[in-house]
Amino acid sequence: MYKAPRGTADVLPADQLYWSHIIQTAEALCRRYGYQRIDTPLFEDAGLFQRSIGAGTDIVEKETYSFEDRSHELLTLRPEGTAPVCRAYLEHGMHVLPQPVKLYYIAPSFRYERPQAGRYRQFHQFGFEALGETDPALDAEVVDMAWQLYRDLGIGRLTVLLNSIGDGQCRPAYIQALAGYYRGLGEQMCHDCQMRLEKNPLRLLDCKQAQCQPLIQAAPKMVDYLCLECRDHFARVERYLGLLGVPYQIEHRLVRGLDYYTRTVFEVVPAGGGQQSTVGAGGRYDGLIEQLGGRPTPGIGFAAGVERMVLNLKRQETVLDDPGRPQVYLAYHGDAAKEAAVRLARQLWDAGVNTTLAVGDRSLRAQLRHANTLNAAHAAVIGEDEVAQATVTLRHLETGEQETVPQADLAARLGGR
Numbered sequence: 001m002y003k004a005p006r007g008t009a010d011v012l013p014a015d016q017l018y019w020s021h022i023i024q025t026a027e028a029l030c031r032r033y034g035y036q037r038i039d040t041p042l043f044e045d046a047g048l049f050q051r052s053i054g055a056g057t058d059i060v061e062k063e064t065y066s067f068e069d070r071s072h073e074l075l076t077l078r079p080e081g082t083a084p085v086c087r088a089y090l091e092h093g094m095h096v097l098p099q100p101v102k103l104y105y106i107a108p109s110f111r112y113e114r115p116q117a118g119r120y121r122q123f124h125q126f127g128f129e130a131l132g133e134t135d136p137a138l139d140a141e142v143v144d145m146a147w148q149l150y151r152d153l154g155i156g157r158l159t160v161l162l163n164s165i166g167d168g169q170c171r172p173a174y175i176q177a178l179a180g181y182y183r184g185l186g187e188q189m190c191h192d193c194q195m196r197l198e199k200n201p202l203r204l205l206d207c208k209q210a211q212c213q214p215l216i217q218a219a220p221k222m223v224d225y226l227c228l229e230c231r232d233h234f235a236r237v238e239r240y241l242g243l244l245g246v247p248y249q250i251e252h253r254l255v256r257g258l259d260y261y262t263r264t265v266f267e268v269v270p271a272g273g274g275q276q277s278t279v280g281a282g283g284r285y286d287g288l289i290e291q292l293g294g295r296p297t298p299g300i301g302f303a304a305g306v307e308r309m310v311l312n313l314k315r316q317e318t319v320l321d322d323p324g325r326p327q328v329y330l331a332y333h334g335d336a337a338k339e340a341a342v343r344l345a346r347q348l349w350d351a352g353v354n355t356t357l358a359v360g361d362r363s364l365r366a367q368l369r370h371a372n373t374l375n376a377a378h379a380a381v382i383g384e385d386e387v388a389q390a391t392v393t394l395r396h397l398e399t400g401e402q403e404t405v406p407q408a409d410l411a412a413r414l415g416g417r
């Protein structure tokens with residue numbers, strides 16, 4: 001028997017409620033903040049991700065699904081959503097539109113990673129990007145949107161971590177100071193950190209090993225190295241976040257390993273500290289579009305995994321209304337009653353009432369059991385008497401109360417139009 005490939009999952013009907021809740025909530029949020037939807041292809045020229053994420057990174061070297069197509073073009077299944085959106089911005093000349101251009105996407109993405117709870121090789125990302133504007137008010141707005149997303153979803157016990165990682169002017173001096181500090185520590189850092197020190201010193205702050213935590217605590221902080229412009233930008237982001245009422249914590253160890261990230265970085269994490277697993281992350285990437293061959297264009301965005309949101313909603317046992325719940329189950333006894341039920345189904349469906357018509361010639365008892373299994377709100381029972389009087393016996397399945405309703409009134413009685 002075939003199974004879904006490792007790291008992929010079927011989204012079964014029972015989970016679709018969570019998915020539609022998330023998608024509807026995300027889309028309503030984006031409309032409220034003036035973002036428009038964009039859909040980009042599932043695969044892109046492999047070069048796009050080599051240029052943006054970087055040819056030497058783990059993502060590009062070990063995690064992408066890349067392949068040659070039949071005409072030997074090297075293509076990569078999208079591992080993240082920002083680079084394709086920036087590519088589309090450039091390709092369609094969106095710089096002529098009023099800036100910032102605000103776009104969002106909900107899209108499958110692919111990374112060859114070790115599967116674990118809430119992490120898949122085919123996963124779905126909801127993200128939004130604002131391109132063409134450096135105003136720190138926009139940074140605050142993006143952080144606010146990310147925060148509101150979880151509030152609107154009803155996912156609680158979260159907090160926002162915020163940092164500035166400076167820019168090309170001030171970051172090199174910080175990285176030098178950080179590397180200098182770590183070089184003086186020698187064997188005190190873990191093996192991985194010794195590699196990071198050589199390859200990408202900023203990632204030293206990401207280390208999760210216990211032995212490295214005190215080293216990180218005592219390490220030089222980026223905020224102490226910000227240039228005047230970056231310091232002013234950060235102060236204003238904080239000011240606007242205060243005005244918007246977004247709670248946040250400054251987290252000095254929050255960094256991004258890629259050069260095109262600038263200034264504001266933030267993550268939404270479970271409140272309470274410890275080994276935090278990020279539920280969503282965002283930041284400013286003023287260097288990215290230039291790196292992709294465009295003229296210098298600032299950008300900022302946020303992305304979060306849909307599967308992780310589903311997991312959070314399930315863990316906290318969120319109860320969602322099922323818009324597909326049958327409002328009425330049509331049960332009957334006898335051939336004449338069945339024909340009356342079929343005619344009633346026509347009326348109810350036309351009136352917009354969720355209706356399930358019993359099929360399969362089961363006993364009335366079995367039909368009512370079926371109605372309960374489907375979680376129907378009501379059962380409308382038609383027997384010989386009801387046929388003779390053109391009525392139904394309408395039973396409220398939770399309370400067991402029942403009443404006689406004329407067939408002609410049933411749709412209206414169930415709130416149909």
Ligand SMILES: [Zn+2]
Pocket residue numbers: 189190191192193207208209212
């Ligand atoms: Zn370490």
Ligand SMILES: [Zn+2]
Pocket residue numbers: 166167168169170171226227228229230231
């Ligand atoms: Zn700076």
